[in-house]
Amino acid sequence: MSLIWIPLFPLLGTLVPLLTSRFGRNLCAFSVAVLPAASLLLTLLAAPDVLNGETLRYHAQWISSLGLDISFRMDGLSFLFCCLILGIGLLIILYARYYLSSQDSIGRFYAYLILFMTAMLGIVLSNNVIQLWMFWELTSISSFLLISFWSHKSEARKGARMALTVTGAGGLALLAGLLLIGHLVGSYQLDDILNSGDLIREHQAYPVILLLVLLGAFTKSAQFPFQFWLPHAMAAPTPVSAYLHSATMVKAGIFLMARFYPVLAGTELWFLIVSMTGLATLLFGAYMALFKHDLKGLLAFSTISHLGLITLLFGMNTKLAAVAAVFHIINHAIFKASLFMAAGIIDHESGSRDMRKLNGLWKYMPHTALLAMVAAASMAGVPLLNGFLSKEMFFAETLDQDTLGSLSWMIPVLATIGGVFSVAYSMRFIHDVFFNGEPIDLPKTPKEPPRYMKLPVEVLVFLCLLVGIFPSFAVSGILAAASSSVLNGSLPEYSLAIWHGLNLPLIMSSLAMVGGLIVYYNRRHLFQFQAQFEDQDAKYIFERWIQKLVNRCEQFMEWIDNGSLQRYIVTMMIMALIFMAGPLLDLKTTEGPRVLLDLNGVVLTGALLLCVGAVATVIWHRERLVALLMLSVVGLIVAIAFAYFSAPDLALTQLAVEIVTIILLLLALFFLPQKLPKESSPRRITRDIAIALLIGGVVGTINFAIMTRAPDTISDYYLENSKTGGGGDNVVNVILVDFRGFDTLGEITVLGIAALGIFKLIAAMRLYMPSSDERGRTWSTDQRPLILSVISQSLLPLAILVSAYIFLRGHNSPGGGFIAGLITSVAIIQQYIANGVDWVKPRISLSYQWLIAGGILVAALTGAGSWLFERPFLTSWFDHFHLPWVGDFELASAILFDLGVYLTVIGATMSILANLGQLTTSERISPEQH
Amino acid sequence: MEAVYAFCVGLLTACGIFLTLRARTFSVVIGITLLSYAVNLFLFSSGRLKLESAAVLNESGVYTDPLPQALVLTAIVIGFAMTAFVVILAMRGRADLGNDHVDGRIPAKESAMQRHRGYKS
Numbered sequence A: 001m002s003l004i005w006i007p008l009f010p011l012l013g014t015l016v017p018l019l020t021s022r023f024g025r026n027l028c029a030f031s032v033a034v035l036p037a038a039s040l041l042l043t044l045l046a047a048p049d050v051l052n053g054e055t056l057r058y059h060a061q062w063i064s065s066l067g068l069d070i071s072f073r074m075d076g077l078s079f080l081f082c083c084l085i086l087g088i089g090l091l092i093i094l095y096a097r098y099y100l101s102s103q104d105s106i107g108r109f110y111a112y113l114i115l116f117m118t119a120m121l122g123i124v125l126s127n128n129v130i131q132l133w134m135f136w137e138l139t140s141i142s143s144f145l146l147i148s149f150w151s152h153k154s155e156a157r158k159g160a161r162m163a164l165t166v167t168g169a170g171g172l173a174l175l176a177g178l179l180l181i182g183h184l185v186g187s188y189q190l191d192d193i194l195n196s197g198d199l200i201r202e203h204q205a206y207p208v209i210l211l212l213v214l215l216g217a218f219t220k221s222a223q224f225p226f227q228f229w230l231p232h233a234m235a236a237p238t239p240v241s242a243y244l245h246s247a248t249m250v251k252a253g254i255f256l257m258a259r260f261y262p263v264l265a266g267t268e269l270w271f272l273i274v275s276m277t278g279l280a281t282l283l284f285g286a287y288m289a290l291f292k293h294d295l296k297g298l299l300a301f302s303t304i305s306h307l308g309l310i311t312l313l314f315g316m317n318t319k320l321a322a323v324a325a326v327f328h329i330i331n332h333a334i335f336k337a338s339l340f341m342a343a344g345i346i347d348h349e350s351g352s353r354d355m356r357k358l359n360g361l362w363k364y365m366p367h368t369a370l371l372a373m374v375a376a377a378s379m380a381g382v383p384l385l386n387g388f389l390s391k392e393m394f395f396a397e398t399l400d401q402d403t404l405g406s407l408s409w410m411i412p413v414l415a416t417i418g419g420v421f422s423v424a425y426s427m428r429f430i431h432d433v434f435f436n437g438e439p440i441d442l443p444k445t446p447k448e449p450p451r452y453m454k455l456p457v458e459v460l461v462f463l464c465l466l467v468g469i470f471p472s473f474a475v476s477g478i479l480a481a482a483s484s485s486v487l488n489g490s491l492p493e494y495s496l497a498i499w500h501g502l503n504l505p506l507i508m509s510s511l512a513m514v515g516g517l518i519v520y521y522n523r524r525h526l527f528q529f530q531a532q533f534e535d536q537d538a539k540y541i542f543e544r545w546i547q548k549l550v551n552r553c554e555q556f557m558e559w560i561d562n563g564s565l566q567r568y569i570v571t572m573m574i575m576a577l578i579f580m581a582g583p584l585l586d587l588k589t590t591e592g593p594r595v596l597l598d599l600n601g602v603v604l605t606g607a608l609l610l611c612v613g614a615v616a617t618v619i620w621h622r623e624r625l626v627a628l629l630m631l632s633v634v635g636l637i638v639a640i641a642f643a644y645f646s647a648p649d650l651a652l653t654q655l656a657v658e659i660v661t662i663i664l665l666l667l668a669l670f671f672l673p674q675k676l677p678k679e680s681s682p683r684r685i686t687r688d689i690a691i692a693l694l695i696g697g698v699v700g701t702i703n704f705a706i707m708t709r710a711p712d713t714i715s716d717y718y719l720e721n722s723k724t725g726g727g728g729d730n731v732v733n734v735i736l737v738d739f740r741g742f743d744t745l746g747e748i749t750v751l752g753i754a755a756l757g758i759f760k761l762i763a764a765m766r767l768y769m770p771s772s773d774e775r776g777r778t779w780s781t782d783q784r785p786l787i788l789s790v791i792s793q794s795l796l797p798l799a800i801l802v803s804a805y806i807f808l809r810g811h812n813s814p815g816g817g818f819i820a821g822l823i824t825s826v827a828i829i830q831q832y833i834a835n836g837v838d839w840v841k842p843r844i845s846l847s848y849q850w851l852i853a854g855g856i857l858v859a860a861l862t863g864a865g866s867w868l869f870e871r872p873f874l875t876s877w878f879d880h881f882h883l884p885w886v887g888d889f890e891l892a893s894a895i896l897f898d899l900g901v902y903l904t905v906i907g908a909t910m911s912i913l914a915n916l917g918q919l920t921t922s923e924r925i926s927p928e929q930h
Numbered sequence B: 001m002e003a004v005y006a007f008c009v010g011l012l013t014a015c016g017i018f019l020t021l022r023a024r025t026f027s028v029v030i031g032i033t034l035l036s037y038a039v040n041l042f043l044f045s046s047g048r049l050k051l052e053s054a055a056v057l058n059e060s061g062v063y064t065d066p067l068p069q070a071l072v073l074t075a076i077v078i079g080f081a082m083t084a085f086v087v088i089l090a091m092r093g094r095a096d097l098g099n100d101h102v103d104g105r106i107p108a109k110e111s112a113m114q115r116h117r118g119y120k121s
Helices: A005-013 A016-023 A025-045 A047-051 A076-099 A106-125 A129-147 A154-185 A190-194 A197-202 A206-220 A229-235 A238-247 A249-259 A268-290 A295-315 A319-350 A366-380 A386-399 A410-434 A451-469 A471-486 A504-521 A523-531 A538-560 A565-586 A601-619 A624-644 A648-669 A682-707 A715-726 A731-739 A741-763 A786-809 A817-835 A837-843 A848-868 A893-918 B002-020 B025-045 B066-097 B108-117
Strands: A056-063 A068-074 A878-883 A887-892
Touching (some): A005 A068, A005 A106, A016 A025, A025 A047, A068 A129, A076 A319, A076 A451, A076 A471, A106 A129, A129 A238, A129 A249, A154 A197, A154 A206, A197 A206, A206 A249, A268 A295, A268 A410, A295 A319, A295 A386, A319 A386, A319 A451, A366 A410, A386 A410, A451 A471, A504 A523, A565 A682, A624 B025, A648 B025, A731 A741, A731 A817, A731 B066, A741 A848, A786 A893, A817 A837, A817 A893, A893 B066
Antiparallel strands (some): A056 A068
16 A cells, blocks of 8 residues: 555544544544554554565655655654654553543544644655655644643643744754755755765765754754753643653654764764764753652653763764664653653642652552553663663763764763763652652542553553563564664664673663662752752743843834834835946946937927926925926926827827826815925935935936937837737827737726725715815805806817717827726816716716726626637737728727726726715715715 | 936936925825826836837838837826825825824924924814
């Protein structure tokens, strides 16, 4: 069966508990276990192949162009981890059924747990490193959900957040590292990367890659100095700790080091960073574990210490050390999971985890006590138990390295000291809890737990003994397979025996044993010594740092985003200036070789008027009416300029728009403050003038530089094909309705959206009409001038006729939908001005919103019509016809499109102006209606 | 002639930018209008200045570049829609916030200065 089902089954399994949790906890637990059990079965079925050294693969295309594929592979290392994840996971499912109380939502718990299981399987089975990283992040997120499962507890929330922050940040570093590796190797497939070890190690980016990948591994595996999140993650329910913090989550970092061992290991840098970090973590964890009064706290620090041990082994760069590391991964997972579960049982049955209260439990729960003692002895490294074997290998390896030169003797000495503390805290776990007098103030009288709650512990303790006594029978196959995939195929000679004769490692073990007992016996002195130190709670330090970071970010945000529009615009303008002026500095001469036009009086007069108008607008910008008049002068000169420089269409459009804009602004003046205060400081004005002149100068220079150089245009195509392809002489109009019709469709849509937005803005506006101007004079109540009214009424049909003419001729002469629409709008607006809204409303019963919609629809349907003839969207058609009396004429489908433009322009313009105009009359919508 | 044209475009830009940097909505609207004239003229001139050669096919065969014209034509209309939107937004802002400052509130320092001068908004 295909490899993909191993992670896929649990993924489907996340839904199972949500469906079955209503049918009681037994059925729920059973149904949840089915799919992981199927995955385990699949894994075991693959065992013969994998143990023979084969690698199974599954590959499916996804986004291959980005190097992203769904890709899985299973070698010995993946197989080992799959067994741990699924095997211990199944035991945890059984254990959690008894551990969680009836108030806890067991369905939600199982769903998170199975999601986490999927994520772990994804990490160990991925063949694509980006996919691996995705699952890596999924473990961070699902562990966040699991740690904060009791979300009503503040410490659970804080612990979860801390774990997520630390491991998530490490995950980002890992992503950067993996991307770099993928870039160097040219592939994100693990198969390719594992064979490119030399390439990566010899590249100059190797230190960066190593640091980034190790950051990911160290944060996940709680290595010094990132160890602080793990003790706080103990706020999680104990099944979570037993699963995540013994066999899976924290082992993901270790797995990463093992996975990339063939690629990254073997250099001095690797040795220095990895082994020294491991050594520091080993010692720190072992020492701190002794002083924790919380049972789970002790186990957490012991986990940190053992993870440090494994890291140290990987760091030593010898093949045997790597084998020992893999072996200790197995052993630690087994005894630590059982110890966590035993601690959970004690907590569950006695109501406390405080070792100062828990004493003498041997009398109350002998069976559990025996199991816990065996597991703890394995943790201490007592012979005949599995912990002894890997610890012995570890001691042997510490003796066998020389990278630190003449200081190399320190490593075995420090390792032995770590062993001493390891024995001492294991001793405390056994003696303090199960013996040492009577229990003090326990909330409950301790008793044995339910039968099946002990079963998972029994299974694991049995494995401790089995591996410890018959190592070569129990683990040699899987150890060899896993180690050989860590070492990329080359396995060293080693022997799994309990007795290697009297040698140095055995003496170190004995020293650790005796020393540990002495330390434990004299623990009161040590406790007193340790009590002198201020208790550093990582939680508070972490929260303080986070708070500081948030404050800094807020300050920074306030600094850039202070809510001042003027500030934003100044920043934007300065940036624009920098980007525009930069390239100009490289331009040698401003003036190009093109032959220029001669200056004449007409142009000079126009330019003078334009400049005067613009400057006057600025000078009188606080006298609104004057500013508006000056602005309209500028607009008119612009229109004339268009006409003068051979752009009749633009001139017509500009003229019509100018009229509409000025009417709009005049209407707006009615509601805006009559007088603008003089509020800018002289310094501000000087600064703004400087910025404005600089940008103006740069823009003018660029414009001049462009105009004095010969054009490089694509317009010849349009000029050549306008008549033959579009059926029109007016190339500008043909471009609008034919060549670039799709752009025009987009633009009229924008126009329509703007008009509708304005309609909504006006509809809910609460404005009060000023009753007088700024000098206190009331508005005139006179009727509208009769002459204007009469003339405009008789002008309306003529204006409509003109706009129809301009519309129809648009294809061949200046004109078209845009201009005709604007002319029609101006004609209608004139009726409003001359006769008032009350008079116009009953006479023109057009809904302008519908006009917009209709216009866009006509244009779009014209475009879609070409589909009927199996042509692309907006293909136009034209032909020539002959009618008696009328003569030859041309019909083009583009004119229908232009009709859409025409209608939309009328709709949008009128909707804006008529609605705004309505506000000034009794017809306005009163605020109460909204 | 091109130099004069470029000078006008530069001046319009400068005037527009100066006004958009003012603190009251109406000035900003006027500034944006000036700026859009400048931008339209600038874009138009990328087809180079030519006299009496409109892009309407005829016997002469001398035409100006029609593409910038088509672009500017729609830009004028859209520019109108955007100006209208900003104007209405300014009115709505004044209606809802009670002042016409671009930030929606008059900065504390300035309003103290205005009180001193006897300005009432």
